[in-house]
Amino acid sequence: MKVECDKLCPEWPCEQPEEFKDVWVVVEAEEGRLNEASLQMLTPGRTIADKLKESLVGVLIGHGVSQLAEDVIKYGADRVIVVDDERLSTYYPRVFGNVVVELARKYKPSVILAAGTRRGREFAPYIANALKAGITADCTDFDVDETTRDVLLIRPPFAAILLAYIKTPFRRPQIGTARPNVFPVPRRDEGKKGEVIFEKANVREEQKVRLISRERLERAKSGVEKASVIVSGGRGIGGPEGMKLLAKLAELLGGTLGASRKAVDAGWADHEMQVGQTGKSVKPILYLAVGISGSAQHMLGVREAQRIIAVNIDPEAPIFAQADYSVVGDYREVVPALIEELEKIKKGGRKALEELLESYT
Amino acid sequence: MRIVVGIKWVPNTQAVRFDPETGTLIRKGVPSIVNPHDLPAVEAALRLREKTGGEVIAISMAPPPAVKGLELVLGMGVDRAILVTDRAFAGADTWATSYVLSHAIRKIAAEIGEVDLAIFGHETIDSSTSHVQAQVASWLDWPYLYYVKRVEPVGGKLLRVWRELEDYEEEYEVETPAVLSIAIKAFKPRPVSLSSKLRAKLEKRVLTWTNADLKLDPRCVGLKGSPTIVAKTIDMPEVPRKKEVYRPKDGKDAARWIIAKMVHDEKLREVLKGLVGGEL
Ligand SMILES: Cc1cc2nc3c(=O)[nH]c(=O)nc-3n(C[C@H](O)[C@H](O)[C@H](O)COP(=O)(O)OP(=O)(O)OC[C@H]3O[C@@H](n4cnc5c(N)ncnc54)[C@H](O)[C@@H]3O)c2cc1C
Ligand SMILES: Nc1ncnc2c1ncn2[C@@H]1O[C@H](COP(=O)(O)O)[C@@H](O)[C@H]1O
Numbered sequence: 001m002k003v004e005c006d007k008l009c010p011e012w013p014c015e016q017p018e019e020f021k022d023v024w025v026v027v028e029a030e031e032g033r034l035n036e037a038s039l040q041m042l043t044p045g046r047t048i049a050d051k052l053k054e055s056l057v058g059v060l061i062g063h064g065v066s067q068l069a070e071d072v073i074k075y076g077a078d079r080v081i082v083v084d085d086e087r088l089s090t091y092y093p094r095v096f097g098n099v100v101v102e103l104a105r106k107y108k109p110s111v112i113l114a115a116g117t118r119r120g121r122e123f124a125p126y127i128a129n130a131l132k133a134g135i136t137a138d139c140t141d142f143d144v145d146e147t148t149r150d151v152l153l154i155r156p157p158f159a160a161i162l163l164a165y166i167k168t169p170f171r172r173p174q175i176g177t178a179r180p181n182v183f184p185v186p187r188r189d190e191g192k193k194g195e196v197i198f199e200k201a202n203v204r205e206e207q208k209v210r211l212i213s214r215e216r217l218e219r220a221k222s223g224v225e226k227a228s229v230i231v232s233g234g235r236g237i238g239g240p241e242g243m244k245l246l247a248k249l250a251e252l253l254g255g256t257l258g259a260s261r262k263a264v265d266a267g268w269a270d271h272e273m274q275v276g277q278t279g280k281s282v283k284p285i286l287y288l289a290v291g292i293s294g295s296a297q298h299m300l301g302v303r304e305a306q307r308i309i310a311v312n313i314d315p316e317a318p319i320f321a322q323a324d325y326s327v328v329g330d331y332r333e334v335v336p337a338l339i340e341e342l343e344k345i346k347k348g349g350r351k352a353l354e355e356l357l358e359s360y361t
Numbered sequence: 362m363r364i365v366v367g368i369k370w371v372p373n374t375q376a377v378r379f380d381p382e383t384g385t386l387i388r389k390g391v392p393s394i395v396n397p398h399d400l401p402a403v404e405a406a407l408r409l410r411e412k413t414g415g416e417v418i419a420i421s422m423a424p425p426p427a428v429k430g431l432e433l434v435l436g437m438g439v440d441r442a443i444l445v446t447d448r449a450f451a452g453a454d455t456w457a458t459s460y461v462l463s464h465a466i467r468k469i470a471a472e473i474g475e476v477d478l479a480i481f482g483h484e485t486i487d488s489s490t491s492h493v494q495a496q497v498a499s500w501l502d503w504p505y506l507y508y509v510k511r512v513e514p515v516g517g518k519l520l521r522v523w524r525e526l527e528d529y530e531e532e533y534e535v536e537t538p539a540v541l542s543i544a545i546k547a548f549k550p551r552p553v554s555l556s557s558k559l560r561a562k563l564e565k566r567v568l569t570w571t572n573a574d575l576k577l578d579p580r581c582v583g584l585k586g587s588p589t590i591v592a593k594t595i596d597m598p599e600v601p602r603k604k605e606v607y608r609p610k611d612g613k614d615a616a617r618w619i620i621a622k623m624v625h626d627e628k629l630r631e632v633l634k635g636l637v638g639g640e641l
Contacts, residue, residue, distance in 0.1 A: 327607050341613070
């Protein structure tokens with residue numbers, strides 16, 4: 001499609017989409033390590049690059065990051081652009097963002113992806129605005145329109161019941177973010193070869209902001225992102241005591257505790273444990289939802305769960321249509337009984353299990 | 362200090378229901394509210410004003426009914442409020458929204474007085490992008506920090522700002538003018554005084570600015586000025602699930618049914634193997 005310049009906002013540089021090429025992933029690094037959420041973005045980046053038949057390029061900015069470039073290639077990038085500069089040893093959104101902007105003006109990527117980390121939520125829209133380009137947050141999928149070569153940035157708007165396909169036909173680059181853990185980290189390929197380009201950037205030092213101190217947060221990592229079993233409590237749990245009961249069940253199953261937003265809002269669980277659209281996306285083998293109604297926003301976070309078991313007192317609860325195995329019942333009866341039976345099996349092993357199975361085949 | 366707070370008038374998404382018959386969202390009759398994540402931003406601004414003097418100005422780009430939202434924050438103690446409204450602004454994405462808001466802030470600076478700080482919520486409940494504030498900062502070329510939990514004035518043009526990343530808490534010194542975006546629930550909003558809300562209403566203290574005031578190029582605002590467009594929407598594809606529902610006699614029956622299902626489901630069998638520590 002030919003962009004008609006006089007119809008565009010004069011703030012936008014008038015450029016034709018075909019001037020732009022390649023898919024960039026801005027990779028964050030901290031203390032000599034690549035950020036996992038950033039690496040995850042190489043997964044959709046690869047898909048888009050393959051569909052466009054273009055290259056996947058990692059962009060690595062900071063101080064002392066050069067030695068990480070090969071890792072980015074092993075995770076799938078065909079090329080890595082590195083800016084390693086002492087003036088980038090402290091991250092400031094404007095400084096970091098402006099380096100990406102300068103590189104993007106030079107290389108003209110067609111797509112820029114970044115992880116929706118707290119920092120990503122800070123610098124990605126900044127970059128988009130400086131480039132006068134469109135940006136779509138919290139994408140859950142991407143596709144390419146074969147005829148126009150526009151990237152479709154797919155995200156649930158509003159109430160998580162719909163998926164919107166968003167495109168930016170008149171502006172490049174096309175910028176998108178996704179929340180951590182929506183995509184997997186690509187498989188590392190030790191044999192993968194690629195090109196590393198070292199760039200010098202005109203680093204504009206931050207005059208107005210000064211980092212005074214930073215402290216590692218020793219908060220109990222909830223670990224829901226990585227857990228293979230999650231026992232999650234909702235509003236129906238009724239209080240912190242209920243969460244303790246669920247914690248016991250989680251421990252028995254070798255899992256961890258999760259929560260719905262209502263349980264978090266009620267103060268029974270930490271925000272770190274929240275599963276769903278505005279919480280974590282999880283992919284356990286088993287997601288056991290207790291006293292959770294099954295709102296679209298909550299269920300968006302468990303789409304990748306292999307199996308969902310639900311316990312809910314209301315026979316009409318929407319979660320029953322979205323779970324694998326559900327029981328209609330009061331969790332105050334079901335959960336203690338489940339703990340008791342599981343403990344029996346833990347002690348009695350196979351024999352206890354066989355005994356139980358006799359009556360349920 | 363003169364502090365501008367951006368608030369958005371949003372449909373109360375909690376009240377949106379799904380119609381399983383038609384498979385669509387029932388938006389009719391859904392009331393709008395002030396984005397709940399913006400109230401802590403208002404609170405942060407009011408507390409700063411209490412320490413430094415000055416005034417707090419709330420702005421919102423929205424259709425006329427949003428005047429109610431602005432009256433609400435006037436009831437919290439905000440000094441003035443500006444509704445930025447024009448048919449030409451409709452259909453704006455975050456780029457076009459931030460464009461209008463940044464020009465409104467410039468107009469405040471030109472006509473009311475120098476603006477020291479712009480404070481925003483961390484995201485909205487209807488689009489939850491966290492873009493608008495970063496984009497406003499970019500337009501104004503002011504420094505920006507996201508997810509701020511505490512702000513203290515240190516004198517002169519300096520502020521102490523604490524913010525939280527996933528793994529770190531950071532303390533910054535920031536020179537104003539600047540843009541800050543307040544973390545979820547970081548400040549508990551004070552209750553609205555009904556008498557001051559009523560007074561705000563009677564005194565018509567909400568100013569209205571249209572594009573006749575801002576004089577922005579119509580190609581840069583609203584739908585036309587939005588680089589992103591929604592190509593289509595589809596229903597969220599359903600994840601295939603077994604959907605077996607059991608009505609147990611009692612807790613024990615429920616527990617045993619669940620365990621039996623786990624044994625017969627290859628995937629869940631793995632979980633039980635962990636429990637007995639070996640083959641089943
Ligand atoms: C923009 C937006 C983003 C959101 N993001 C998230 C998110 O990330 N995560 C999230 O979880 N929510 C999110 N929500 C909120 C979501 O819409 C729901 O309000 C929330 O998930 C409901 O939580 P719940 O299921 O625990 O509570 P409810 O919907 O109140 O359900 C409680 C359930 O408990 C059952 N129950 C009651 N007593 C018992 C008992 N004794 N035994 C067994 N069952 C019992 C009830 O039958 C009921 O089904 C979001 C909302 C919006 C608008
Ligand atoms: N139309 C608007 N008018 C005023 N402020 C807004 C508007 N839209 C968004 N904001 C502010 O920007 C923040 C982030 O919004 P969003 O990018 O939609 O998540 C909100 O918390 C508000 O403080």
